[in-house]
Amino acid sequence: MTEPVVLPNFESFGDQALKGLESPEEATAATQALLKEDRNAGEPVIDDPGQNHITLERGICREGAWYREAEVRELTGADEEAIAAAGSSSYKVFETLLLRGVRTVGHEFMDRKLASELLIGDREFLVMAIRRATFGNDLEFEQLPCPDCGELVDLTVPLDAIPFTHLPDPEQTEYDVPLRRGAAATVRLPTGADQAAVLAIKDGNGAKQDSEVLGRCVLRVRQADGSVTKRPAATSLSMSDRKTILKFLTDTQPGPRYADFTFVHDTCGKEVTLPISLAVLFRGM
Numbered sequence: 206m207t208e209p210v211v212l213p214n215f216e217s218f219g220d221q222a223l224k225g226l227e228s229p230e231e232a233t234a235a236t237q238a239l240l241k242e243d244r245n246a247g248e249p250v251i252d253d254p255g256q257n258h259i260t261l262e263r264g265i266c267r268e269g270a271w272y273r274e275a276e277v278r279e280l281t282g283a284d285e286e287a288i289a290a291a292g293s294s295s296y297k298v299f300e301t302l303l304l305r306g307v308r309t310v311g312h313e314f315m316d317r318k319l320a321s322e323l324l325i326g327d328r329e330f331l332v333m334a335i336r337r338a339t340f341g342n343d344l345e346f347e348q349l350p351c352p353d354c355g356e357l358v359d360l361t362v363p364l365d366a367i368p369f370t371h372l373p374d375p376e377q378t379e380y381d382v383p384l385r386r387g388a389a390a391t392v393r394l395p396t397g398a399d400q401a402a403v404l405a406i407k408d409g410n411g412a413k414q415d416s417e418v419l420g421r422c423v424l425r426v427r428q429a430d431g432s433v434t435k436r437p438a439a440t441s442l443s444m445s446d447r448k449t450i451l452k453f454l455t456d457t458q459p460g461p462r463y464a465d466f467t468f469v470h471d472t473c474g475k476e477v478t479l480p481i482s483l484a485v486l487f488r489g490m
């Protein structure tokens with residue numbers, strides 16, 4: 206008899222990727238619990254090693270040319286040890302996964318600098334590919350309690366069933382966001398470096414974290430009268446405009462939407478939200 210799976214109550218992807226974690230200690234405990242549970246669950250099943258090559262949404266730009274092809278590899282025992290050693294925060298685990306599991310982006314080997322340059326969405330897509338290379342395409346859930354009717358559900362979720370956002374034009378790096386009173390902000394999408402800067406704000410002040418993102422990603426604001434402010438202080442933007450810009454950055458970021466996965470439970474007919482966390486993706490380790 207398998208114990209019911211208790212989903213970890215944290216999420217390090219998608220909408221909240223910029224926000225860090227409510228409680229890193231708790232998250233780690235949840236991760237460890239899940240990782241331990243399935244440690245001896247058996248040999249990984251590799252569906253198709255040919256899937257180690259993916260095309261990123263944005264990729265990297267070198268001398269005016271864009272490179273989107275990336276190669277990942279299956280994680281080994283040595284990687285598992287390195288990831289366990291990274292253990293104190295989900296962000297460090299994520300970073301270690303990227304540095305070890307990604308071989309190349311374009312013609313360049315993965316390193317810290319390259320990882321920091323990638324859009325958050327490309328990083329999350331790479332982690333999905335590493336998961337596929339290591340444990341296969343299917344996430345298996347057993348004895349998952351339905352939040353609506355309580356019945357225990359067995360569920361197989363192929364990775365490609367997770368909602369995915371594409372960039373309409375991968376080479377467009379700046380976007381205009383309409384603000385109040387006829388103004389408009391020109392912004393760029395957040396990268397790994399931006400994410401690291403936000404997570405470096407340790408006091409858990411969400412407004413400060415928002416300011417950090419805005420300070421980095423808002424390139425200029427044009428008022429209705431045509432005057433332009435380059436790199437405006439994030440604290441000088443109105444609360445409403447800040448919200449509008451942050452929502453745009455979240456909605457436009459490409460890649461897998463791990464937090465948005467839902468399924469319809471046959472028995473009760475209800476749509477159930479099942480956020481796919483890092484711990485769920487890699488619980489076979």
Ligand SMILES: [Zn+2]
Pocket residue numbers: 351352353354355356470472473474475
């Ligand atoms: Zn149900």
